[in-house]
Amino acid sequence: xxxxxxxxxxxxxxxxxxxxxxxxxxxxxxxxxxxxxxxxxxxxxxxxxxxxxxxxxxxxxxxxxxxxxxxxxxxxxxxxxxxxxxxxxxxxxxxxxxxxxxxxxxxxxxxxxxxxxxxxxxxxxxxxxxxxxxxxxxxxxxxxxxxxxxxxxxxxxxxxxxxxxxxxxxxxxxxxxxxxxxxxxxxxxxxxxxxxxxxxxxxxxxxxxxxxxxxxxxxxxxxxxxxxxxxxxxxxxxxxxxxxxxxxxxxxxxxxxxxxxxxxxxxxxxxxxxxxxxxxxxxxxxxxxxxxxxxxxxxxxxxxxxxxxxxxxxxxxxxxxxxxxxxxxxxxxxxxxxxxxxxxxxxxxxxxxxxxxxxxxxxxxxxxxxxxxxxxxxxxxxxxxxxxxxxxxxxxxxxxxxxxxxxxxxxxxxxx
Amino acid sequence: xxxxxxxxxxxxxxxxxxxxxxxxxxxxxxxxxxxxxxxxxxxxxxxxxxxxxxxxxxxxxxxxxxxxxxxxxxxxxxxxxxxxxxxxxxxxxxxxxxxxx
Numbered sequence: 249x250x251x252x253x254x255x256x257x258x259x260x261x262x263x264x265x266x267x268x269x270x271x272x273x274x275x276x277x278x279x280x281x282x283x284x285x286x287x288x289x290x291x292x293x294x295x296x297x298x299x300x301x302x303x304x305x306x307x308x309x310x311x312x313x314x315x316x317x318x319x320x321x322x323x324x325x326x327x328x329x330x331x332x333x334x335x336x337x338x339x340x341x342x343x344x345x346x347x348x349x350x351x352x353x354x355x356x357x358x359x360x361x362x363x364x365x366x367x368x369x370x371x372x373x374x375x376x377x378x379x380x381x382x383x384x385x386x387x388x389x390x391x392x393x394x395x396x397x398x399x400x401x402x403x404x405x406x407x408x409x410x411x412x413x414x415x416x417x418x419x420x421x422x423x424x425x426x427x428x429x430x431x432x433x434x435x436x437x438x439x440x441x442x443x444x445x446x447x448x449x450x451x452x453x454x455x456x457x458x459x460x461x462x463x464x465x466x467x468x469x470x471x472x473x474x475x476x477x478x479x480x481x482x483x484x485x486x487x488x489x490x491x492x493x494x495x496x497x498x499x500x501x502x503x504x505x506x507x508x509x510x511x512x513x514x515x516x517x518x519x520x521x522x523x524x525x526x527x528x529x530x531x532x533x534x535x536x537x538x539x540x541x542x543x544x545x546x547x548x549x550x551x552x553x554x555x556x557x558x559x560x561x562x563x564x565x566x567x568x569x570x571x572x573x574x575x576x577x578x579x580x581x582x583x584x585x586x587x588x589x590x591x592x593x594x595x596x597x598x599x600x601x602x603x604x605x606x607x608x609x610x611x612x613x614x615x616x617x618x619x620x621x622x623x624x625x626x627x628x629x630x631x632x633x634x635x636x637x638x639x640x641x642x643x644x645x646x647x648x649x650x651x652x653x654x655x656x657x658x659x660x661x662x663x664x
Numbered sequence: 665x666x667x668x669x670x671x672x673x674x675x676x677x678x679x680x681x682x683x684x685x686x687x688x689x690x691x692x693x694x695x696x697x698x699x700x701x702x703x704x705x706x707x708x709x710x711x712x713x714x715x716x717x718x719x720x721x722x723x724x725x726x727x728x729x730x731x732x733x734x735x736x737x738x739x740x741x742x743x744x745x746x747x748x749x750x751x752x753x754x755x756x757x758x759x760x761x762x763x764x765x
Contacts, residue, residue, distance in 0.1 A: 486713075488709070488710070488711035488712075489711075489713055492710075497708045497709070497710065498708065498709070498711070499707040499708055499709070500709065500711060501684070501685075501709050501711050502711055502713070502736070546682050547682045547684075547718070547734075548684065548685070548711065548716060548718065548736050549736050549739065550713040550736045550737045551736070551737055551738060551739050553739075555665045555677060555739070556678075557676075557677055557678045560678075590706075590707045646703065646706075646707040647703050647707075659684070660682075660683065660684050
């Protein structure tokens with residue numbers, strides 16, 4: 249069923265009895281052309297673009313829980329393409345372009361809101377670094393504006409400009425950045441992929457791989473073996489565990505990242521603002537809660553919950569940026585498991601096992617990449633070659649030294 | 665999370681900084697195949713879900729390195745020993761580690 253004002257009206261007049269489930273609950277077929285392991289945003293987007301762009305519709309997405317139950321349902325929903333390096337910026341800009349047309353393409357309200365992302369700077373050196381990043385963005389055709397303190401004050405007069413240690417000197421603004429509704433992205437891709445014939449298999453855990461010699465020829469699941477010509481992994485957070493079943497050892501550590509939401513408030517902050525002197529970022533959801541976060545906890549974890557030192561650190565960052573936060577009550581906080589790659593950048597590549605493809609290492613920045621990640625992973629699965637915007641995201645770059653060190657850090661800042 | 669420091673007793677994780685997996689051993693740079701061994705040492709990780717041994721530095725305490733046994737699924741810590749008692753010959757150097765977060 250196509251969603252429209254008319255369908256809304258008709259169902260409103262007939263007691264809302266006309267709605268149907270947005271996707272089927274099929275049983276696994278014995279074999280598919282492609283299996284995507286992981287029913288998060290990236291996996292479902294991959295399945296959708298496989299069917300839509302490449303005509304490969306005999307596809308299954310296998311998810312151990314329910315779709316969107318991992319990091320797709322646990323993030324802070326920010327979308328942006330304000331990267332510096334040539335290996336990253338075209339990819340994230342492609343993602344931004346896909347975000348801009350996503351709702352029309354999927355016929356689903358993903359609440360994409362280009363409310364602007366502002367990165368604050370607090371020193372001359374940081375201004376120079378941001379000017380450089382802004383220039384790099386513009387060289388790639390991406391919008392960016394370098395604001396001085398007065399420019400920032402005009403947007404957010406309540407920030408702590410006179411902070412003794414970290415005075416706000418200005419910021420780098422990407423007006424096209426913003427937020428999207430994370431669950432709706434998952435549901436929109438799932439519904440659109442399902443309509444093109446993709447089987448979404450929920451509560452079906454991959455327990456191993458089928459192989460012939462070196463080649464991967466399918467997966468063992470809790471609902472029986474399923475064969476496939478190609479298997480793609482999009483299981484960020486659990487990549488080491490799942491890839492380990494195929495004998496792969498990867499440059500990835502799993503770490504916990506916490507996020508926070510306050511009680512609902514009246515409109516307070518209409519864009520995304522990041523603190524440059526610590527790791528803190530904040531936006532306000534359409535429901536009114538302030539959504540904010542900071543650093544990863546910093547130790548290996550699969551626990552999906554974090555500890556108090558980072559909560560304190562995040563709240564200190566918030567108070568240094570925006571003192572009025574002190575009277576806001578925290579409603580919830582939660583943790584998700586990040587694939588921390590060793591250079592802080594993702595991997596979309598083949599693996600040493602023929603038939604097995606990898607989409608991993610998103611660190612704490614995977615949500616904004618969802619559309620392009622799906623697009624590029626589908627391209628790789630369909631054509632066996634990297635998409636032009638994802639050529640640098642190779643698995644072997646750690647061995648060859650071609651790191652994408654956007655921040656110069658991976659899981660452990662002292663290591664790389 | 666509290667870490668039972670063998671020297672200071674049970675202390676909050678706040679006082680410690682983290683270095684990570686205690687399994688990798690720095691390879692001998694003069695050995696044949698050292699390049700591949702260093703790639704493995706620097707980049708590849710087992711990243712287990714479950715029992716894990718890791719280095720912590722008690723920066724706001726006794727300033728000693730600890731080897732801590734922790735479960736990565738529950739954060740339950742089952743023990744901690746001084747690194748100098750167990751890590752021969754290639755313990756992490758404080759020079760590189762003190763700046764670790």
